Amino acid sequence: MSRTSAGSKHPVAAVLTPRGRGAIATIAVAGEPERLAEIPFRAVRGGGLEDLPVDRVAFGRWGHDVGEDVVVCRTGTQRFEIHCHGGPAAVERIVQDLRRCGVEAVEPFGFVRVTEGVVAAALAKAQAGARSLWTATMVVRQRDVWRSTVDRWRERLQDGSTQGATRARRRNPVATDEKWEQWRAEIAGILHWSEWARHLTEPFEVVVTGPPNAGKSSLVNRLLGYQRAIVYDRPGTTRDVVTGETVLHGWPVRFSDTAGVRPTDDVLEREGIRRALAAARRADLVLWLDDRTQPPVRLADWKDVVAGALVVDHKADQPRHPAWGHEEVAGVAVSSRTGEGIDALARRVVDRLVPAHPSAEQPLPLTRELTAWLRELDDALQRHRAEQVAAVLREA
Ligand SMILES: Nc1nc2c(ncn2[C@@H]2O[C@H](COP(=O)(O)OP(=O)(O)OP(=O)(O)O)[C@@H](O)[C@H]2O)c(=O)[nH]1
Ligand SMILES: [Mg+2]
CATH class of the missing domain: 3.40.50.300 (P-loop containing nucleotide triphosphate hydrolases)
Structure with missing residues (x-):
């Protein structure tokens, strides 16, 4: 379900700590390292972010003139976290600097979407929004349901009749169309539960x-x-x-x-x-x-x-x-x-x-973002565009 490459096309950042005053704020960044080289961080021991090995924590200054004390941790080749003073001004300043370096500021679930995919983001958002133990349990169970669904869909795409769709259609148009229509019917079956799933998080x-x-x-x-x-x-x-x-x-x-x-x-x-x-x-x-x-x-x-x-x-x-x-x-x-x-x-x-209940194996459209993504997938299937289907599936 999660992306094989941890990074995104363009770097993104999100403030992970809640808004408002706090002792410490955490800003997570993910993206291509070369775009991050301009970031105004200097470690006390010397060196910039690009010199910091993975899993190493560095204390240093942020900014060119009057710097801000920060602790930076490189959590992956294309990932790091900045821990700074929790005041809104310090956070805003760092976010602005990141923006200047071409990093897009997104909200935390947007960050998960870019780094781990649309399904992981939907699961995280739905879990955070669950109002009861029961709804939270339902959402947690969806983790495995979605994992197997996405795996199955990826396999389906890899088997010849969909990947080489155009060739396969020429060979056997009826079989391929049937397969894609079956897939669309499955998506329609998921979207059928939109209202039901919406109320896992909304009263x-x-x-x-x-x-x-x-x-x-x-x-x-x-x-x-x-x-x-x-x-x-x-x-x-x-x-x-x-x-x-x-x-x-x-x-x-x-x-x-x-x-x-x-x-x-x-x-x-x-x-x-x-x-x-x-x-x-x-x-x-x-x-x-x-x-x-x-x-x-x-x-x-x-x-x-x-x-x-x-x-x-x-x-x-x-x-x-x-x-x-x-x-x-x-x-x-x-x-x-x-x-x-x-x-x-x-x-x-x-x-x-709630007059009806889905089966335990039914994948549910947990958030509006996941619903929009399913519609995109359906659209690609309807147009018989294998490359587009593959591109949408890569976002899962
Ligand atoms: N016997 C009895 N009296 C009740 C019951 N429920 C409410 N009451 C009484 O009915 C009166 C009105 O109750 P409210 O809950 O204010 O009624 P309401 O429909 O909100 O009234 P409005 O806001 O004025 O429209 C109060 O004196 C309550 O104690 C009940 O189940 N049995
Ligand atoms: Mg009343």
Whole structure:
């Protein structure tokens, strides 16, 4: 999966330590050594970077006039690390000097992409972004899945029918086309899981709506496990969209608590309801809360939202208002006061958000960059360009 040549066509650098003040910052550089010869580093013992053997650490000065104390480690023939004072000015100065020497500054995952390939970068990024132990485990398992997939794809490219595609097509056009179409179908099968894989690192958006005083804030607090939103026994307590993130059955979920929905002339309240509707229309899932202690509320503007929503029959600890007809009761019975039905609701939420699961061997498009790369590969396959396919595969 990783590149055979550790270096890139052009040198790149990335600040590996987080932004902001710190005792020490680390800047990693990878690239062709001759381009790096102009770098303004002098070791205390004498000599520049080009004189430094691999795996040797050198203390020295960076810059021509007023130098900066640095420790430089050559980590490979085309790799080194600069450890400098952690202040933003010192880091910026070194990055600027590197730029002047033709080194491109990239973010850390961009650095991994250039030095180790697109798959390694996607795995690193997805692992850093995983919100739960379960999602992190899923990502770690992808390491072997992707390794074997890329190995298999490389072998496929090397076998005569794809490498010598043009010749092979002349000999047996049908067989070659079939092979490439099979490959494209496999890529389509991976891209099918884009949304699923996106949520290994990005939360699902679940919007909690319903009439005023139905217990929306109470339910969101229950689901989050802490008092995120204000609960009060008067309708109209929540006026804006309040969000909080949690993990349900391993999946990251962001809940949005919204203003209660009812016909009103109050300008502020109307704005809150407008925002609630906009949030509901964007959501991955809407929870509509019925307050069973009050008569049913159904509003024309909200008809489509309620139709697609997971309905909650809320305040299940209380007797039902007599205005409820038998056929109108549709939701999962939940009480935010006693906790009854909360676990069942969490399960229903996850089942609605994630109705299907890929097999354990399924490679997943873990990041947008990996998805874009798969599309590039697919494009090269569609055009039957063996050299282009090989070039894209080299980036893996
Ligand atoms: N009996 C009972 N009361 C509840 C339950 N959940 C909330 N309540 C009460 O209902 C009232 C309103 O609760 P909130 O959570 O503020 O309701 P809301 O839907 O966010 O209200 P608005 O923000 O005003 O739209 C409070 O007095 C809560 O204590 C429940 O499960 N059972
Ligand atoms: Mg509220």
